[in-house]
Amino acid sequence: MAKPTVPASTQFEAGAPAAAGGIALCVPELRGNERAYLLECLDTNFVSSVGPFVNRFEREFARYVGATHAIATVNGTAALHVALLTAGVEPDDEVLVSTLTFIAPVNAIRYANAWPVLIDADPAFWQMDPDRVVWFLETQCRWASGELRNLTTGRRVRAIMPVHILGHPVDVDPIVAVARKFGLAVIEDATESLGARYRGRAVGLLGDIACFSFNGNKLITTGAGGMIVTENEAWAARAKYLTTQAKDDALEFVHGAVGYNYRLTNIQAALGVAQLELVDEFIAVKRRIAATYANAFRDMAGVTPMPAAPWAQSVFWLYTILIDDAAVGKGSRALLRALAAAGIQARPLWQPAHRSPAHQHAVMTPCPVAESLNARAVSLPSSVGLTESEQARVVAAVTAAVSQ
Numbered sequence: 001m002a003k004p005t006v007p008a009s010t011q012f013e014a015g016a017p018a019a020a021g022g023i024a025l026c027v028p029e030l031r032g033n034e035r036a037y038l039l040e041c042l043d044t045n046f047v048s049s050v051g052p053f054v055n056r057f058e059r060e061f062a063r064y065v066g067a068t069h070a071i072a073t074v075n076g077t078a079a080l081h082v083a084l085l086t087a088g089v090e091p092d093d094e095v096l097v098s099t100l101t102f103i104a105p106v107n108a109i110r111y112a113n114a115w116p117v118l119i120d121a122d123p124a125f126w127q128m129d130p131d132r133v134v135w136f137l138e139t140q141c142r143w144a145s146g147e148l149r150n151l152t153t154g155r156r157v158r159a160i161m162p163v164h165i166l167g168h169p170v171d172v173d174p175i176v177a178v179a180r181k182f183g184l185a186v187i188e189d190a191t192e193s194l195g196a197r198y199r200g201r202a203v204g205l206l207g208d209i210a211c212f213s214f215n216g217n218k219l220i221t222t223g224a225g226g227m228i229v230t231e232n233e234a235w236a237a238r239a240k241y242l243t244t245q246a247k248d249d250a251l252e253f254v255h256g257a258v259g260y261n262y263r264l265t266n267i268q269a270a271l272g273v274a275q276l277e278l279v280d281e282f283i284a285v286k287r288r289i290a291a292t293y294a295n296a297f298r299d300m301a302g303v304t305p306m307p308a309a310p311w312a313q314s315v316f317w318l319y320t321i322l323i324d325d326a327a328v329g330k331g332s333r334a335l336l337r338a339l340a341a342a343g344i345q346a347r348p349l350w351q352p353a354h355r356s357p358a359h360q361h362a363v364m365t366p367c368p369v370a371e372s373l374n375a376r377a378v379s380l381p382s383s384v385g386l387t388e389s390e391q392a393r394v395v396a397a398v399t400a401a402v403s404q
């Protein structure tokens with residue numbers, strides 16, 4: 001077998017640059033006002049978590065999503081942690097979350113000392129399956145004295161965290177409906193799907209509170225960063241309070257709760273303001289990349305192009321295909337090895353959380369769809385800066401690998 005041309009340690013890491021001549025999976029695109037705004041930070045001495053860019057980034061991000069309040073955080077995982085606390089999740093509560101996701105939301109539930117209830121993906125669009133959510137809440141729990149309790153564990157169910165993976169929204173209407181019925185909070189993990197829409201409504205406004213990420217591989221980046229958005233004024237104030245060490249009196253250092261040092265810095269926010277100016281352009285490019293891949297893979301035996309629901313406006317954050325082992329004569333991992341040998345970064349979808357050693361004590365529900373997707377999926381290079389000839393190289397490498 002040919003040796004991969006990129007170091008094994010970074011080969012599958014989104015955000016990592018490709019080796020010389022290689023094609024990266026998903027790297028930042030810094031071609032706007034980033035440099036000018038960063039210099040402004042240096043020239044004004046505003047480099048830390050106080051500064052005009054932090055407030056401006058919050059204001060402009062809220063306007064972009066259409067939200068009333070936005071609170072900037074050090075990263076998306078911190079945003080999820082604080083959103084859970086803000087939504088009233090308490091120790092020993094249970095929170096329903098997608099099993100097929102990057103691990104951060106599942107970890108965040110544990111940071112709040114609550115327990116994840118892992119929910120399968122739907123086979124059509126790979127997102128949290130609303131039928132499984134309704135099944136769990138209606139048949140595995142009992143409503144008594146104003147609370148919903150898991151019949152098996154006896155613990156209180158407090159919230160649902162749908163994760164809009166890969167740029168595509170979850171079918172959230174049935175999830176919000178059942179959440180309303182049982183008084184549960186809906187916390188959107190929108191970290192992979194900034195700009196996506198669900199039945200015409202922006203992702204981030206579909207539940208009670210939502211989180212975004214500006215990690216290096218996301219649609220826009222601040223190096224590391226996150227954002228909480230909500231329409232609830234009291235929750236917005238609480239989230240801001242918890243992310244800034246829960247200061248009641250800044251002069252006398254009086255703290256009314258155990259807070260966190262989760263505030264974004266002005267330097268990162270400067271990057272964020274510049275990146276946000278380009279977000280619509282970036283989304284248009286992602287959709288163009290997706291259309292080219294879809295065209296190439298539409299009639300390729302054994303390859304399923306990335307789906308998009310008729311009710312979704314996906315931003316195709318990371319374009320992903322499924323490989324049918326039987327039809328192709330090789331599986332997704334063999335394709336990954338062939339792409340690596342050709343200097344092309346690609347990766348499988350995340351190990352579903354119900355298989356994760358880190359979460360073996362989570363509440364499990366049957367998740368056959370997530371397992372099947374995990375076995376078959378390959379995410380392909382999707383950087384905003386991906387050139388047409390690079391994309392043609394990826395298509396040619398996939399074609400060669402599946403037709404051998």
Ligand SMILES: *Cc1c(COP(=O)(O)O)cnc(C)c1O
Nearest residue numbers: 075076077102104105191213215
């Ligand atoms: C990226 C991501 C996050 C947050 O990641 P950070 O690196 O902490 O900003 C959370 N959830 C999902 C599904 C993600 O992909």
